[in-house]
Amino acid sequence: MHENEEVKDGTSWRCARDLPIALHSLDRRTKFSRPFSQETRQLEQNTARSFPLFLWSNPAKKSLNLSNMRILVTGGAGFIGSHLVDKLMENEKNEVIVADNYFTGSKVNLKKWIGHPRFELIRHDVTEPLLVEVDRIYHLACPASPIFYKYNPVKTIKTNVMGTLNMLGLAKRVGARILLTSTSEVYGDPLVHPQNESYWGNVNPIGVRSCYDEGKRVAETLMFDYHRQHGIEIRIARIFNTYGPRMNIDDGRVVSNFIAQAIRDEPLTVQAPGTQTRSFCYVSDMVDGLIRLMEGDHTGPINIGNPGEFTMLELAENVKELINPKVKIAMVENTPDDPRQRKPDISKAKELLGWEPKVKLRDGLPLMENDFRTRLERPRKC
Numbered sequence: 001m002h003e004n005e006e007v008k009d010g011t012s013w014r015c016a017r018d019l020p021i022a023l024h025s026l027d028r029r030t031k032f033s034r035p036f037s038q039e040t041r042q043l044e045q046n047t048a049r050s051f052p053l054f055l056w057s058n059p060a061k062k063s064l065n066l067s068n069m070r071i072l073v074t075g076g077a078g079f080i081g082s083h084l085v086d087k088l089m090e091n092e093k094n095e096v097i098v099a100d101n102y103f104t105g106s107k108v109n110l111k112k113w114i115g116h117p118r119f120e121l122i123r124h125d126v127t128e129p130l131l132v133e134v135d136r137i138y139h140l141a142c143p144a145s146p147i148f149y150k151y152n153p154v155k156t157i158k159t160n161v162m163g164t165l166n167m168l169g170l171a172k173r174v175g176a177r178i179l180l181t182s183t184s185e186v187y188g189d190p191l192v193h194p195q196n197e198s199y200w201g202n203v204n205p206i207g208v209r210s211c212y213d214e215g216k217r218v219a220e221t222l223m224f225d226y227h228r229q230h231g232i233e234i235r236i237a238r239i240f241n242t243y244g245p246r247m248n249i250d251d252g253r254v255v256s257n258f259i260a261q262a263i264r265d266e267p268l269t270v271q272a273p274g275t276q277t278r279s280f281c282y283v284s285d286m287v288d289g290l291i292r293l294m295e296g297d298h299t300g301p302i303n304i305g306n307p308g309e310f311t312m313l314e315l316a317e318n319v320k321e322l323i324n325p326k327v328k329i330a331m332v333e334n335t336p337d338d339p340r341q342r343k344p345d346i347s348k349a350k351e352l353l354g355w356e357p358k359v360k361l362r363d364g365l366p367l368m369e370n371d372f373r374t375r376l377e378r379p380r381k382c
């Protein structure tokens with residue numbers, strides 16, 4: 001296969017050469033779609049230094065203090081993605097493009113930006129190629145709740161593999177830096193605790209969660225292969241359980257389940273045995289970590305999460321105490337391959353990104369409760 005071809009659903013798709021001439025002429029960075037070699041890369045860098053047309057995509061613009069950035073956020077209509085978009089849009093020099101197929105995300109999460117001159121929203125499935133000119137790609141598109149990623153596992157793995165291939169193809173073509181939101185699930189049911197980035201994990205390759213955790217592991221492999229083979233600038237974040245406003249109310253993840261149940265006076269469904277642990281990161285801390293990683297000098301993978309570790313029974317007790325002391329706790333059956341413990345070692349994030357989380361679980365839960373009460377139209381009783 002020619003190196004300028006990208007895989008698309010078992011068939012091949014030529015990145016640039018076969019595009020209609022009209023599309024070529026629209027692309028200010030057609031040079032980057034040429035076959036990649038050391039000579040062409042050097043030529044492009046030299047050209048960029050002397051010819052302003054190419055400044056858009058070249059690091060040389062940094063030294064000239066041209067900081068306008070066009071940023072693609074895949075999965076930007078989802079929970080973390082929409083908070084990331086809010087933060088990126090705060091910088092008036094940023095233009096943000098969101099590509100999302102709305103499987104678990106919603107336009108409602110982005111309603112304040114729709115129509116804004118620096119914002120564009122595209123209905124797009126990342127398993128198909130996308131042609132846009134951007135400097136940065138935050139690649140988040142993927143269902144994240146176990147209920148949703150297990151709903152159509154073949155689609156989940158296609159999203160992780162083909163979606164990441166397509167975004168890497170785009171990054172290669174336009175010279176963009178790309179960040180993948182990987183997951184603590186790459187550690188599987190970990191035998192090392194807390195988990196640091198050098199741990200290779202303990203993952204069932206044929207289980208019901210594999211479409212997600214093995215999918216993300218392949219996505220990480222692809223990121224590093226494109227980096228080594230094609231010189232693409234990559235960043236990999238290994239995200240640990242994140243919570244906050246705008247999570248889908250019926251998302252199925254534990255924090256959203258417990259908060260919705262507490263507000264609706266329904267029993268909190270702790271899946272057995274309840275002693276399994278997770279470490280919960282508030283979404284504003286997560287977004288801060290992702291941006292620092294993208295704009296920093298380290299490829300990663302870097303764990304981004306809050307090391308505060310809770311059993312699911314402890315989480316239920318906290319929700320009960322903070323939101324509804326009368327609510328009951330019900331022990332229910334668990335699902336296969338549920339990791340028994342999870343806690344990030346964030347030494348690397350602290351040292352390399354100067355990042356650590358600020359919001360404690362007991363401060364973040366009430367912020368999420370407010371959002372859920374508004375959306376469920378259940379104001380707090382006086």
Ligand SMILES: NC(=O)c1ccc[n+]([C@@H]2O[C@H](COP(=O)([O-])OP(=O)(O)OC[C@H]3O[C@@H](n4cnc5c(N)ncnc54)[C@H](O)[C@@H]3O)[C@@H](O)[C@H]2O)c1
Nearest residue numbers: 075078079080101102103104105125126142144239241242
């Ligand atoms: N929230 C967490 O605790 C957590 C933990 C680890 C990793 N992550 C990763 O962070 C990212 C965002 O997670 P989230 O919690 O915001 O989930 P989410 O489900 O709210 O957001 C995912 C977004 O991706 C979109 N999407 C899914 N498949 C797509 C496709 N094929 N093409 C285009 N768009 C598609 C969805 O519509 C949605 O808007 C995911 O990659 C997830 O794996 C999240």
Ligand SMILES: O=C(O)[C@H]1O[C@H](OP(=O)(O)OP(=O)(O)OC[C@H]2O[C@@H](n3ccc(=O)[nH]c3=O)[C@H](O)[C@@H]2O)[C@H](O)[C@@H](O)[C@@H]1O
Nearest residue numbers: 144145146183184185240241253254257269270271276312
């Ligand atoms: O952080 C991560 O890396 C991953 O974490 C989660 O996966 P998981 O930890 O299984 O998330 P939940 O579905 O919220 O489950 C957390 C724990 O709560 C338990 N749980 C879940 C739901 C519920 O109602 N009750 C309950 O006790 C589960 O058994 C599990 O032990 C996310 O869903 C993934 O997207 C993400 O990649």
